[in-house]
Amino acid sequence: MQQDPNPRPATGYPYPNPQQQAAAAGYPYQNHNPYYAAQSNPRAVLIRRLFIVFMAFLIILGLILFIFFLVVRPQFPLVYINSLSVSNFNASNNQVSGKWDLSLLIRNPNSKMSLHYDTVLCSVYYRRESLSDTRLQPFDQGKKDETPFNATLSVSGTYVDGKLADSIAKERASKGTVEFDLRMVSFVTFRYGAFRRRRYLTIYCDGVAVAVPVTGSSGKMLGLSKKCKSY
Template sequence: MQQQDPNARPATGYPYPYPPQQPANGYPPNAATAYPYQNHNPHYAPQPSPRAVLLRRLFTAFTVFLLILGLILFIFFIVVRPQLPTVYLNSLSVSNFTVSDNRLAGNWDLRLQFQNPNSKMSLHYDGVSCALYYDRASLSETRLQPFDLGTKDQTPVNATLSVSGTYVDGRLVDSIGKERGEKGSVEFDLRVVSLVTFRYGVYRRRRYVTVFCDDVAVGVGGNSSSGNMVGSAKRCKP
């Protein structure tokens, strides 16, 4: 029987076959990336719904429409330059003016001057009304007939406001008496409201225009029942 050499060395070239290591979780290594998802169409993206596309197109069209409309209006106002008409109170007189026992009576005759400052737009006045006030208390109101104003045109309009025994507060009676005694005049306020149509070719625009002629002094002394406006013509303010 042959004995083994205790000093013998292991043979080289044939390493000891160690068994493969098993992962602790029991799954093969790189199991999550062993078979990755492959996108065969890298340019693919989810398509929006037809409703979303329609809404987006409608919004774009509406935005473009507003921009075009705004540009047209801007050019129109630059070219035409519409301006509000001006009104002057040329004269104001009162007759049969009496204040007694909290009753007020009188006839006011006035003359207004309407002017159109526009060089490209004509004006049509409809529904013109004049109202007379004293210290914010309404005394009388009248309505004027319609009329037209051409470009850069002007026209005078006469009106009469009457008060026949209208009851007024005692405070107003005292105030009128004080003015007549101290100044020899009484200050009245006038309001003019007009429905004006601006016309330029086929363009039409209607709007209300209101002007005020405030603190118009009429010379009527304590013993007088008639008087005229103190001073020259006065421009009414919007």
């Protein structure tokens, strides 16, 4: 019997599965049908994209601020005490009286930023003990401006600890001087065009020696102008 050179599969014989054929041949089967591809979660994709946009915004904003502060360089004002005098000064029987007249020079070192000072609280201390304070009105400073600053502080018969009064008396007797500390605090706004930055400012002038002999009640600051600390 002669065989058919092109045999055909009999009717009803199962057609080979391409996935099974690929597995038998040792090759991984690839499904190119897009309807069988894994579907991504739209919400997860949206959240991922928003996160990328947010991080890019933060990086750009950080670079802008970094370049801005490199160019502008906000600096605290420079403060010098020019004079400090006291009159009607007395410290005895746990009481202190006196009137302090203060003269400062405040300099804005910024060449591109103006300054605005809110209400300034000015205080005089002796060994960290407040003796008197006063509030002064707000003021502005232009770029590179210098502003004279004057203040008067007074106290009459305020109570102090006995040790403090004794310390003042001993210092006057031994040196003929009394060292006072001055402190001023204010909120300062740095202004550059539309840019605004508000900072808390403390000005501290420590160890300002005032000649007040035991036999007198008035005296003036010793030495020349002295630079104060600003922070």
